[in-house]
């Protein structure tokens with residue numbers, strides 16, 4: 001009896017007896033089978049029946065088995081193929097494997113070996129199907145657990161988390177302040193094999209340098225003044241689970257050496273103890289500090305240990321597609337939380353939110369939305385409900401403080417002139433008036449900064465991004481308003 005979910009196996013061999021006994025063997029084991037005694041027949045069957053697995057003789061009357069295999073793999077890359085080779089043709093069978101065969105089996109074929117091989121091949125097929133299904137599922141999703149984001153960059157991140165989390169590899173999460181490093185760390189733990197184990201977190205920047213070792217490794221009573229009893233360290237608390245070292249770059253140098261040893265040996269010594277303790281945890285680190293070896297406070301050897309996989313979270317300004325999504329997400333969340341009747345965002349307010357460069361990233365946006373939901377009088381957030389900084393049209397508040405320290409005075413002046421011209425559509429009289437200078441003064445400066453051509457090739461003169469804010473000039477790290 002055939003059922004719809006039977007696995008379809010095509011057997012290709014020019015020997016009628018072989019075809020017959022294999023067919024009987026496989027059908028007995030519940031597979032649906034078809035047979036083909038030549039390459040041409042096999043190809044016809046592939047198109048019409050689309051087998052998931054093919055048993056293929058290396059030697060066929062009309063075509064070389066390896067050639068047929070290549071054609072099958074081209075037409076249906078997902079098909080698993082097992083080659084059947086005659087005695088003494090192992091070398092050719094190996095070639096076939098290089099061309100994409102799953103495995104090969106030598107004649108005379110042992111039925112048990114064949115069945116076991118088929119089971120394995122199908123398991124691989126199932127896994128790759130599962131992978132594809134996951135990919136398809138992730139594609140176009142606008143959240144991953146608690147992490148919101150529909151931009152291509154976030155979709156890639158979700159995919160990487162899905163792949164990396166179940167492995168036990170050390171993970172380094174890198175991103176500016178407020179980009180959601182902690183959320184990502186959580187997602188890694190939740191999607192790992194250790195999800196049922198503890199998830200222990202330490203913010204290395206918040207612990208005084210002289211206490212961090214005893215926090216991490218624990219200590220014996222009397223190990224130092226103030227150690228009035230034995231203390232279990234966080235490494236031990238993370239046993240069987242994951243350990244998040246938040247702001248890893250802030251770990252003092254001598255502790256970095258001990259961490260390195262811990263990662264190498266998988267054991268550590270509590271402060272003041274004589275014995276070593278075995279450790280079994282998955283390490284997740286995060287940092288917003290630059291990772292390049294010159295400016296990093298991290299020892300290079302430690303860095304290479306902890307970053308087996310780096311998850312890079314892009315700043316919000318690099319994925320503006322996500323801003324609107326976040327606005328709606330936080331609006332719904334805070335309206336419910338604060339029991340406010342707010343249901344939407346007026347277009348002028350939304351535009352102002354979209355134009356802003358968000359130096360504090362998602363955290364900053366979250367705070368702005370929370371505040372706006374609370375102060376909004378009606379069912380819609382209007383421009384007036386946003387912090388004052390959003391109400392000056394076409395002016396990016398982030399740019400104000402960011403200019404100094406990033407640009408020279410001359411560069412700032414040049415930028416101001418460009419912006420004035422941009423806003424007045426190149427009208428120099430209006431631009432001079434906007435800048436509060438006489439027209440001749442403006443002309444002098446246009447010459448000085450070689451902007452005399454403004455208007456003729458406007459695109460090249462506009463600041464990058466065509467927006468009024470010099471986004472690239474922003475100070476890394478931005479506002480941390482927590």
Ligand SMILES: Nc1ncnc2c1ncn2[C@@H]1O[C@H](COP(=O)(O)OP(=O)(O)OP(=O)(O)O)[C@@H](O)[C@H]1O
Nearest residue numbers: 146147148176177178179180181182183288362363
């Ligand atoms: N993709 C996101 N989806 C939903 N919420 C987010 C996202 N990214 C950040 N947030 C929210 O923004 C806030 C800051 O996130 P988080 O604390 O994870 O940032 P961080 O990168 O660890 O920042 P810091 O470097 O300052 O510690 C949190 O309230 C978090 O819920």
Ligand SMILES: [Mg+2]
Nearest residue numbers: 181182246286
């Ligand atoms: Mg954090």
